[in-house]
Amino acid sequence: MELTELHQIAEHERAQQKPVRIRCCAAAGCVSSGSLAVKQAFDRAIAEQGLSDRVQACSVGCLRLCCAGPLVQMDPSLELYEEVTPEQVPSLVASLLPAAAPPLSAPGASPGIPSAKRGDPQAPFFTRQMPIVLENSGIIEPERIESYIAAGGYRALHHAIREMSPAQVVECITRSGLRGRGGGGYPTGVKWSLVAKMPGQRKFIVCNADEGDPGAFMDRSVLESDPHRVLEGMAIAACAVGATQGYIYVRGEYPLAIHRLEVAIKQAKKLGLLGAGIFDSPLNFRIDLRIGAGAFVCGEETALIESIEGRRGMPQVRPPYPAEKGLWDCPTLINNVETFANIAPIINKGAEWFAGIGTAKSKGTKVFALAGKIRHTGLVEVPMGMTLNAIVEELGGGAPNGGTIKAVQTGGPSGGCIPASLLDTPVDYESLQALGSIMGSGGMIVMDQTTNMVEVAKFFMEFCMDESCGKCIPCRAGTVQMYRLLSRIVAGDASPAEVKQLEMLCDMVKHTSLCGLGQSAPNPVLSTLRYFRPEYDRALKNGRIALPLR
């Protein structure tokens, strides 16, 4: 494979494209609301109305406004249609015909079928986003590598292999200021240089796609919408640190993402973009999938390594860190899906471009999955430093049915609840941590005035209790006791002394647990105690927990 061949593929692909493309969302959210049938209906209608020479329907990745699926967007007009049904399709296709000469055969809007609901692509939900990770999402066809190459794909890999030294690649990522998107926020460049500096011929790249936070679906969407972007990021990392084998650890609950990754790996291998001698260079890099079996704790990097090695997924004490001793005791670079998805644009557009986006310490953009009591459920990618308020009120459209937002939960079971009064906080790693929450992988659950915060804490504690691996005592036995205390508080049976005991346990579990899961398990309790103490007090005073004011 040479650069010219890459250009040929891109040109050929562009030449094949019809003037009008109907993009049908084929990510898991829309598929579950029936988008595959819509796509088939488009194919049929286009053929029936004799438009095959000018119009094509394609299955694209996530169009982001997941609550309004199945979504369809016209290209180039960018008209957006929501909740499209197969019955509405013939009239939608007919509307593409020149109005002057509607062919007689075209079945127009049949009576009884409401015309498709128009979405507003100019809504703040779309216009205030800044797509970098999701720039191809909803535009390219994830199951066709040609589509990715036509959008400029694999150029960065070529550049990194042919025009840059491994040290320059690491240096470029370091200068960009990119930080790990899995939640910790560790500087990616530093991690890469640690692995690059380690001696030894055998090194590994691992992509952590074991996204398990309740309400989080960013990584799934990236994998389903633009799998090649992740592969390219991993291959660039392999070139930078000198690895020859990569693994994508993807959770078993994501069958569509697994399928698209399998297809993508196969296609990339066929074109010589993965495997031996990538771009006719000495770089060999293969990627294999490892499917998680449903344990949340396997998202913790040391447990993930154990799981890939075929052992029980239990966290190990760090140090040694995986960068030093990871898979089979070899230096291992573990990054999250979104981190790898950021790599190609940084190589293409330069570290300075990336460092120019975001805040002083948090660069670039972050993808959030908006869920809960919010009008626009879906995916948003915003520059770091945007306030939480802007995300939930302007992009998210606020609470539905005239409700008011009470709190926003970020970071899943490891994060905390941020009250409405503090939503003016800009989104970056440090600010969220100062509020007792974390950036996390990007789940954002919005709660309105009807939400009982003690029950929220109980929900997350139950999650942590069920997902504890059972290795260390504070997490295994502590979460059981904390869950019991929270249940008693919710039921109105608890005494003030038991709330004290809960606080004591939170402190102990936070500071003595072995891995991040245990250390952060008390966070939802601590943050609700910090900001919603009156709800706990009311539960104690009234015996039965009082419903919050409506």
Next chain:
Amino acid sequence: MPVKTLTIDGQLITSPRDQTVLDAARGHGIKIPTLCHLDGVSEVGACRLCLVEIAGSNKLVPSCLTQVAEGMNVTTNSPRLQDYRKMIVELLFAERNHVCSVCVANGHCELQELAVAVGMDHVRFEYQFPQLPVDVSHDQFGLDHNRCVMCTRCVRVCDEIEGAHTWDVSGRGHNARVITDLNQPWGDAESCTSCGKCVQACPTGALFRQGATVAEMQKDKEKLGSLMQAREKKQWVV
């Protein structure tokens, strides 16, 4: 021999550089409570009882897995650590059915000794009283899940010393259990060599030799020690 100089609880100590903080402390008579630690098998850092404070770091570290370093200043017994240890031991007592009065290991039990050492006078947490089985299908030994603390010493000793890997862990969180082979009754576990090392390694009465009654089981700690010496130093003691 290259050594490191460090301070543990205000005491200036020199220790071989490849030692852990736990070994260094014990070598100088400083007691740090442990449960999952067993001389001669790998460390897992699971019980969190040996956590210590190191000056300059706000994280507590397991002394069994932390190497000594030059100039390190370690505190092993601050009021905060004492508090945490007491809570951890209480959590263990509340987790399963540790009834010393009917236990074979009464009086010779590491969990019992720990409770005394951390000054536990009562358990502040609600007892879970789980319904747990006892497996006496093996002809010589028995397994009582009620008394198991999931230290996994049996798992490691069987895998690393005996080389049989009969034991492992199934389930997760509070549902985790030690199992033999593929979760079969111990008596049906074909990989078991009946060597009894797991029984010697068990800190409580969870693994026991059949025929012993209350407080009758005493573990021969020397036995594992001499095995370890034979393996590691090639010195056989008779």
